[in-house]
Amino acid sequence: MNAIADAFANARGQGRAALVGYLTAYDPDEINSLERLYAACEAGLDVLELGVPFSDPTADGPGIQAAMVRALSAGATLDGVLRLAAAVRERFATPIVLFSYANPLLRRAPEVFARAAGAGVDGLLVVDLPPEHGAEFRSAAAAAGLAWVPLVAPTTPDDRIGRVVADATGFVYAVTLKGVTGSALGVEQADRAAALTEQLRRIRAHTDRPIAAGFGVRTPADVRALAAAADGVVVGTALIEAAQISTADMAELVQALRAATERPA
Amino acid sequence: MSGQLQFGEFGGRYVAETLMPAVAQLGEAWEAAWKDPAFHAEYDRIMAQYVGRPSPVSVAPRLAAALGARRILLKREDLNHTGSHKINNCVGQALLAKRMGKTRIIAETGAGQHGVATATVCAYFGLPCVVYMGAVDVERQELNVFRMRLLGAQVVPVTAGSATLKDAINEALRDWVAHVDDTHYIIGSVMGPDPYPTMVREFHRVIGTEARAQCLQLDGALPDVVLACVGGGSNAMGIFSGFVDDADVALVGAEAAGEGLDGKHAATMARGAVGVYHGMRSIVLQDDDGQLQEAHSISAGLDYPGVGPEHAHLRTIGRARYVSITDAQALQALDLVARTEGIIVALETAHAFAALPELVAEDADRTFLVNVSGRGDKDMHTVMAQREADVT
Numbered sequence: 001m002n003a004i005a006d007a008f009a010n011a012r013g014q015g016r017a018a019l020v021g022y023l024t025a026y027d028p029d030e031i032n033s034l035e036r037l038y039a040a041c042e043a044g045l046d047v048l049e050l051g052v053p054f055s056d057p058t059a060d061g062p063g064i065q066a067a068m069v070r071a072l073s074a075g076a077t078l079d080g081v082l083r084l085a086a087a088v089r090e091r092f093a094t095p096i097v098l099f100s101y102a103n104p105l106l107r108r109a110p111e112v113f114a115r116a117a118g119a120g121v122d123g124l125l126v127v128d129l130p131p132e133h134g135a136e137f138r139s140a141a142a143a144a145g146l147a148w149v150p151l152v153a154p155t156t157p158d159d160r161i162g163r164v165v166a167d168a169t170g171f172v173y174a175v176t177l178k179g180v181t182g183s184a185l186g187v188e189q190a191d192r193a194a195a196l197t198e199q200l201r202r203i204r205a206h207t208d209r210p211i212a213a214g215f216g217v218r219t220p221a222d223v224r225a226l227a228a229a230a231d232g233v234v235v236g237t238a239l240i241e242a243a244q245i246s247t248a249d250m251a252e253l254v255q256a257l258r259a260a261t262e263r264p265a
Numbered sequence: 266m267s268g269q270l271q272f273g274e275f276g277g278r279y280v281a282e283t284l285m286p287a288v289a290q291l292g293e294a295w296e297a298a299w300k301d302p303a304f305h306a307e308y309d310r311i312m313a314q315y316v317g318r319p320s321p322v323s324v325a326p327r328l329a330a331a332l333g334a335r336r337i338l339l340k341r342e343d344l345n346h347t348g349s350h351k352i353n354n355c356v357g358q359a360l361l362a363k364r365m366g367k368t369r370i371i372a373e374t375g376a377g378q379h380g381v382a383t384a385t386v387c388a389y390f391g392l393p394c395v396v397y398m399g400a401v402d403v404e405r406q407e408l409n410v411f412r413m414r415l416l417g418a419q420v421v422p423v424t425a426g427s428a429t430l431k432d433a434i435n436e437a438l439r440d441w442v443a444h445v446d447d448t449h450y451i452i453g454s455v456m457g458p459d460p461y462p463t464m465v466r467e468f469h470r471v472i473g474t475e476a477r478a479q480c481l482q483l484d485g486a487l488p489d490v491v492l493a494c495v496g497g498g499s500n501a502m503g504i505f506s507g508f509v510d511d512a513d514v515a516l517v518g519a520e521a522a523g524e525g526l527d528g529k530h531a532a533t534m535a536r537g538a539v540g541v542y543h544g545m546r547s548i549v550l551q552d553d554d555g556q557l558q559e560a561h562s563i564s565a566g567l568d569y570p571g572v573g574p575e576h577a578h579l580r581t582i583g584r585a586r587y588v589s590i591t592d593a594q595a596l597q598a599l600d601l602v603a604r605t606e607g608i609i610v611a612l613e614t615a616h617a618f619a620a621l622p623e624l625v626a627e628d629a630d631r632t633f634l635v636n637v638s639g640r641g642d643k644d645m646h647t648v649m650a651q652r653e654a655d656v657t
Binding site: 053054055056057058059061065069072077078101102103104105106107108127128129130132133150151152153154155156157160164175178179180183 | 279280282286426431432438443444446538539540542543551555
């Protein structure tokens, strides 16, 4: 049983959705990034998504893009990102999913996968690698013992969902909106909330893996709206913005989001 | 078709899942349209009546004499409506967008030529148009920015990253993800996810088809060398496509070496490595950690750290070769062509001309066909600034 599945099962046993938190590695620099990662795990993340900085993050909005600029200016490298992962692993059991664009991994493939596993990374999510090209990484990642996390978008037609989720060995990442990370989710509108629930139901019909919903999830209200239908909820941009104020602000937000994952009995 | 690499080990559809259905839909719509005689008829009609095709082939005897070459021919894409080859692709994609029921057009632009061509066809077809352009390029191509606005397009300056072409593409991709239902993204070169590299080449194939027939009519023979500048590589793929099956015709692409290969440059072929970028697997300028490097060229249209996947393939199989041309060489060539032939070419195009001396030195007794991809009016500001800097 891998650590990711354990984390989701554990949350489910506690009557709540798992809280998945994204932070860009090296934002704003190596030392402060590590402090943020420690604080986020300490405050109750169930799964940590560790973002590999990339020069051209086309799937990300201004918030994460700015984090990547800070990280690269501070000298982020893939080796450095794996060093951070190893440091987190030494102190916390929280499963770590590496969230990356294809090119930084491709540049170091295939040896990077075994090194990531050695650093304590549990899974891999490559945002611009659709299933049509996933085989290039998937088998090497699997051989290294890394779980694979595919993305399903709101635009993914029903007859394609099966193909996308077939690759999942960690969880399935349900992208909640047509847009980049950090856009407005709009769950306060009843029809939007209903559409999200319907989207999750469509995915559920194709997989037994846990489903985590993300993109645009910022507030405890957003988390509450999704926690009933999703196995996990992913928060990224909001954590990064809070961390820019202070690490304590970010930790406080993690606690509030975690409390919002509780499902009404 | 999806999932395969279309050009040897290059090509593909490396995009976020949100865009995959749109890219697949575009691929199907394009294939159906390109098989439809009615679509071709409409495209051909607009090419003739609006773009002004066929563009002529001119003989360049004074340039040939200056360089000591036997014969130089020029394919005059600079004489198209809007002043460059870019309009061929824009007409084709706008027709396709209408056929697909898309009601909004977005585009990126570097030099502004593709942006102007897109704004032009959007005005022609009555479609709203948003053009993303790096803030640095907005500055150095202000005339084209004014042109786009005059044509009714909204020009959005992009300040992220190097604030040039690659960042404009990033922003256009973000827009497309958010408006994927009603928006068509007119990519301006033979790059991006499949079907773009193939589709854009096909919309520019008219350059090569015409040029081949015109050379045969003029000389009763094919040229020995076909030469074009390469940023993403659309004008080059357009003219190459007419000659790629003629094994005796050498194909040469000229990329931008900027300040020199050891300084700031955009010489993807000379200094790049295999990577996944902007939806494709191709050759890209990157560091050891897979981060894209900022490209530099005096010509905004060549200021891009990648190259179309079919060019990467043509080089790999040895069918085409690529040379690197510095800013200074390009400026010199622009001067020479202006004085010998009375044609002020675009700075991008000047890179192709600048490759001639080396090729003539290899063997002067050949016929060289140069694709004059665009005219230089837009660059006068840059050339003037360069002159002033040289004097002081």
